[in-house]
Amino acid sequence: MVDRTPETVADIARRTGRPQTTVSKTWTRHPHWPAPLNERRGRWRLYNPDDVDDFIRDHIDRQAAELEPRRLYTATELENAGIGIKAATIRADRARGRWPAPDDTTDDVNRWYGATVTKALESRRGYRRGGAG
CATH class of the missing domain: 3.90.105 (Molybdopterin biosynthesis moea protein, domain 2)
Known part of the structure; x- marks a missing residue:
C-alpha cells in the first residue's frame, strides 16, 4: 500500500472535480467526515486521502443497484x-x-x-x- 500525501480541502476539491465550497461548506460539515490529521499546511487542515475516499464512497457517491435491464x-x-x-x-x-x-x-x-x-x-x-x- 502506498502512503498518499495528506491533502487540504482545496486539494480534495481539485482531485474530485467538485467546487471547493461544496467540499468546505457541505462535506466537511457532514457527521461522518473524517477528522483532520494532527498537522497542517500553513493554516489549512490536512486530511488523509484514503479516509476522504472512504467518506466519498460511503456518503457522496451513489451507485445504482443491479437492475435487470429488461424488467x-x-x-x-x-x-x-x-x-x-x-x-x-x-x-x-x-x-x-x-x-x-x-x-x-x-x-x-x-x-x-x-x-x-x-x-x-x-x-x-x-x-x-x-x-x-
Missing part, C-alpha cells in the same frame, strides 16, 4: 431496489423533465426498464459510472 420497475420499486433516489424524487424529476418518460404506462402506472433507469442514473451528478471510483 419494468415502478418508482416505488426503484426506491426499494436501493438506487439511492426516493420515488417522490423520481416523480418530481419526471414532472420537471429531468427523468426519462416511462417505457410502459399500462393501467396508468409509470414503469421504466432497468436499462432506461441505469442510463438515466449515469447522467445524474453523484453517481459513479461503470463502478469506478
